[in-house]
Each structure stands twice: as structure tokens, then as C-alpha cells.
Amino acid sequence: MRADIQGLRAVAVGVVLVYHVAPSLLPGGFVGVDAFFVISGFLITSHLLAHPPATGRDLATFWSRRIRRLLPASVLVLATTLVASRLIAPDTAWDNTARQARAAGLYVVNWLLAHDAVDYLAAENKPTPVQHFWSLSVEEQFYAVWPILILLLVAAARRTRLPPMLLVTTGLGVVVAASLTYSIVETATDPAAAYFITPTRIWELGIGGLVALACAPRVLGRPDAVRTPPRPIALALGWAGIAAIALSVVTYSGSTPFPGWQALLPVLGTAAVIAAHPTRTSTSTRTGTGTDPLGRLLALRPVQWLGDVSYSVYLWHWPLVVLLPYLSGGTLGNLDRLVIIVTTLVLAALTKRFVEDPFRRPGWARPLRRPYLLGATLMALVVLLASAQSLEVDHRQHLAQQQLAAALATAGPCFGAAALTPGRTCPTTTYDHIVPAPADAPDDKSDAYADVGGKNCWAYTPTFPEQHCVFGDADATTRIALVGNSHAGQWLPALQALAKAHHWRIDTFLASRCASADVRQVLDTDQHSSACESWVRRTVAAVTAAKPDLVVMTNRISVPAAGHTLSDSGAAYRQGYAQVMKAWADAGLRVLALHDTPAPGQQIPDCVATHSDDTSACDGKPSDWIPDDPVTDAVRDVASPRVRSADLDDHICSATVCRAVTGGVITYFDGSHLTATYARTLAPYLDVAMQRLLRG
Secondary structure, three states, X not given: OOHHHHHHHHHHHHHHHHHHHOOOOOOOHHHHHHHHHHHHHHHHHHHHHHOOOOOHHHHHHHHHHHHHHHHHHHHHHHHHHHHHHHHHOOHHHHHHHHHHHHHHHOOOHHHHHHHHHHOOOHHHOOOOOOOOHHXXXXXXXXXXXXXXXXXXXXXXXXXXXXXXXXXXXHHHHHHHHHHHHHHHHHHHHOHHHHOOOHHHOHHHHHHHHHHHHHHOOEXXXXXXXXXXXXXXXXXXXXXXXXHHHHHHHHHOOOOOOOOHHHHHHHHHHHHHHHHHOHHHHOOOOOOOOOOOHHHHHHOOHHHHHHHHOHHHHHHHHHHHHHHHHHHHOOOOOHHHHHHHHHHHHHHHHHHHHHHHHHHHOOOOOHHHOOHHHHHHHHHHHHHHHHHHHHHHHHHHHHHHHHHHHHHHHOOOOOOHHHHHOOOOOOOOOOHHHOEOOOOOHHHOOOHHHOEEOOEEOOEOOOOOOOOEEEEEOOOOOEEEEEEEOHHHHOOHHHHHHHHHHHOEEEXXXXXXXXXXXXXXXXXXXXXXXXXXXXXHHHHHHHHHHHOOOEEEEEOOOOOOEOOOOOOOOHHHHHHHHHXXXXXXXXXXXXXXXXXXXXXXXXXXXXHHHHOOOOHHHHOXXXXXXXXXXXXXXXXXXXXXXXXXXXXXXXXXXXXXXXXXXXXXXXXXXXXXXXXXXXHHHOHHHHHHHHHHHHOO
């Protein structure tokens, strides 16, 4: 193994480790993963070019080596993490961890994370201790496809009698160019998913493959000398490459659109160092020109050791980062960071010595010599462990739903929002009687967020397609339109209760994040912002055409208005709300604008599960939770008797405290959205506000 490659591995895993334990030190440390991609692409392509696969047996031999090299250690970490999560993490984290561990065991977790990332509600989930397996999934998918591509290209060269080097270089170059183009486009249009999916990342591994074509000592089975640039160019390349990696590590951050063209800096930097081969140029030449300090640095024994154990370091560090706070009180202190680093290095050394190296030797453990049997057995182990955990979660949820049904059937004057009635003294509910159970609360969501009759009721980016659903009595003469973003959707359970009592029809016009205000909202991309504007205009027209008896409108302002910061966007949203409500009032519609609900800013079910002995640790001050919402001022600006506002926040928070559990009910299913159960308890108070307009 080249010393510079091992040194680059050490650099890559080092910046990732520091980024995860102390993000402020290296805000762009996530680019270490991109360096790994280039290194993997170079090494795998070098091997395939030296021994081009020509038959299915050759492919099987290649894949068997990958199984022995990667699977045992990854399965060990996955299995250990599942057990540790069950013992350490609150039960609210078990289901998502099991779901991702199952996908990680099958090396498809990157696609699951991409799906969750574009789901606004799922995107708020806390990271699981197996989330870092997304990059390993990308690599495994690359290993599955890349040798087949090279086999086909070499076979095509033989059949057409074209030079193999020309055809392979052209083929790999086309793949790299196509993937890079797709990465740039997808990052600009759908950045949340683009970060994880394989097509946006293949070009990074492919760049390593192209470097292998240019520099590998054996190409397409033909021995060749190691090709390195002249010494002055090699020196410049090596230092420029390290500088590019360093620049991206210190200047990039979580707000940098990635990967896209921004990934070119660390990717080409890594490729430059590999092409320069600094540990080769660091030896004294016949002309006595001296040594390369970069090569000497990368060849230092501690750096080489870290490079040797880099795979296991990557595997172990993230579960420790996620799970340790559950033991240490919620946040990482300096001592916690030191414990994570030391424990990671110790576990990595042990894993390298007792797992990676033995399994890499084909003759080890004769009963497991068939790599595919070994791989299938190990993957099945992870899937079974994860499935067992999911079954336990399902059983607990079943019991929790029975408890919730019983609580709803016997709901008294202190259940949910009723506990905040002035002058009413209500007993404190014990943790055993809280509903829904914390692990069940994340699923206690409004029907607005689910598919109804096979139709999604939720308009998502990037295009915000028209989504209109009907709830309640479809043939009712009184029609209510619910309009807004996710904080409008959370009111549907209350409206459904009222629709059942009054025989109403509820029509929903809902979008993810996009507030129903005539203002340019700065979403992830310009395309998303334009689609949001279009959705608002279409929704205003659709609601006007539907002629409901009452429009209930509310929104959460989570993105800034164009030309403003989020904190000073109030005036722009006020004007945008007023224009929308005025259009409806001019059309003869009645509008009830609800003040936005309080937002804790933390995952309430997780907090409640963690503080089962005293859930008041999850409470907050009204001044911190209740947002500034310009909708009330916008109603005054419209100055129409058909348009009124209502503020029901005093049925969610008291004058002095906003509680995570109110009247025995968990108030939020995440960090800002009301549980469906609590929303239903708000129905009587919403009814009063609606009846004033309906009868007015």
C-alpha cells in the first residue's frame, strides 16, 4: 500500500472525526468523505485495470474480496450499535435506528436518508447512530457496478479492436461527466436528496478511477512503470492538493450546497495528491534535489497507523458521538469529546487486529471460507437484529395505542388543553399515564400529512404540485377550507372533530414550508422559491373558485422573505398575508387567521422519554416558544369584517410556562408540530372562533 494513500486516509478520517466531535473547529470537515471516495475509486480501479475481469468468475472473485474486507467490521459495529441503542437511547429512537440499521446492513441506507431528507417532517428527526453508513452504501453500490462497467468496456475493445486504453478512458470519462452534471443540477434543484444519492457521488469515485488510468503501475494487465509528473510539477501538485482539501475544510459549512460543483475542490485536491505521489518524490533523486516535506509528513508512523485503522475509526466514531450524550446529559463537553476520540481509536485498533485482518485472509475460519455465505450470514444477522427491535417497537406502540384509546374514552375536564382552563386545578399526570406514549408520539400526526385514498395531501418541493384533499362529510353544505403550511395541517384533527359534530366538509390546501403569503420566500433553491410563489397564487385562485363558507389560514414562518433575514421578515410577510386575505375578502369569503402556535425547538418526545422522572425539564418560557407572527397585524391591515384573527396560544401555554405535557397529553410530536391528540383537545376553543365568523 502506498504510504501517501494511507496518509490521505488519515487526513480524511481525521477531519471527519474532528468535524463530528467539534464542528466549529472544522466546519467543512464533512469533505473527508469525499476524499475517501476518490481514494476508493483510485484503488479499486487500479486493481481492476491490473487484473481486468473477463468472466463472471472474475467478478465473483473481486466481490468476494470486498465482502471479506468490509462486511465483518461493519456488521460488528451495526450489531453493537443496535444493542447499545436499545440499552442507552430512549425508546423514541429505537424504531428509526432499527429502520436505518436494516437499510445499512443491505447497503442502501443512503437512499432511505435521501427519502427522509425531502420529507419535511422526517427531516427533523434526530440523527441515528448508524446514519454515517450512507457513504459506505455509496461505495458498495460503486463496487457492485464499476467492475461490470470495466468488463464491458474491455470486452467491447476486444470485439471492436479499438485500443483498450482509449475505450476504457472514454467510457469512464463519460460516466464521470454525466454524474458530475447530474450532481450539479440535482444539488441546485433538490439539495436535501442530492447529498445522499449515489448518482450525485459516482463522479467522485470516478475521478479516482481516471487518476488510476493515468498513473497506475499496471494498466489493463500490461506491466508499466509508475507514471508520476516531473518532480517540480509533482511537488506543486501535492501541496496544491493538500491546500485545496484544507481550504474546503475551513471555508465550507453545513450551509454550503453540496456536493455539486463545490465538491470539485476537495475531490480534485485529493486526486492531485494521489497523482503527485509525494512519498515517491520524497526520496532523494539521483541529482540530489532533496526530499518532499509533504511526503515525509504523510509517511510519519502515527499518520500511517491512523490510515491503517481509518475504516474502523469511521465505523466506530459516529455511534459514540450520537449515544454518549444520552449518558452525559445531552451535550458534548470537552471531556466527552476526549472520551469519544480515545475510545474510537482503541476500538478501531482492536477491530483492525481481531476482525479486519483475520477475515481478509482467505484461509481464515474454514467454515466461512465461502465469502458469499459469510456475507449473506452477516447481513442476515443485522436484518434480524433490526427487525427484532422493530417488532418490540410495534408491540409497545400497540399497547400505547390501547392506552390512548382508553384515555380518550374517559377524558375528563383536565385532559389536554382543558387543563389550562382558568381557575381549574388539575393533578399532575405521572409518566406512566402520559398519552400518547413518547415512542408513539412521533406518529401521532394529523391526517393531513398522510396519504388519503392513495392521494398525497401535501405539496412538496421542488414543484409544489396541486394537492387537494377532502375530510369530514363530503356532501355537507358547510365547507371549510384549511390553508397554509405544516402548521396549518396540524389543526386538521381539531377541524375533523368539529366536522363530525357539525356535519362540515374540510378541504385542505397545504404545502411543506411554503407559507400562504404573497411574498418571495427563500427556500433551498431559486426553483423551490419560484414554485412556492406559484403555489400561493394557484391556491388563492383555487380557494376563491371553491367558495368555502370559511377559510382557516395559519402558517409557520421558517424561511426569510427575499432581501431579508428571518428575524426582520415580519413586515414582508405581513404585507403578503394581507394581500392574500384581501383577495379572498373581495371575493366574498370569510377568513379566520390563526396565530402560529408555540415552537419548542427541541424534539419533545425524545426529551420526555429521557426525563421520565420529571418532564418539566422539557418545558419552556412563553417568550421563548411563542413566535412573532405578523398575521394579526395583517388582519388589521385588511380591515374587513369578513377577516378576523384568533390566538389560541393561551390554550397551549399558560402565562408563565409552555409545557411538553399538558393535561396528560404530549403537546408536540417533534420540535414544533402539535400531536393529533392534543390538537383534538383544542377543538372547543377553535369552534368558538369559527362560529363567530360563520354566524356573523
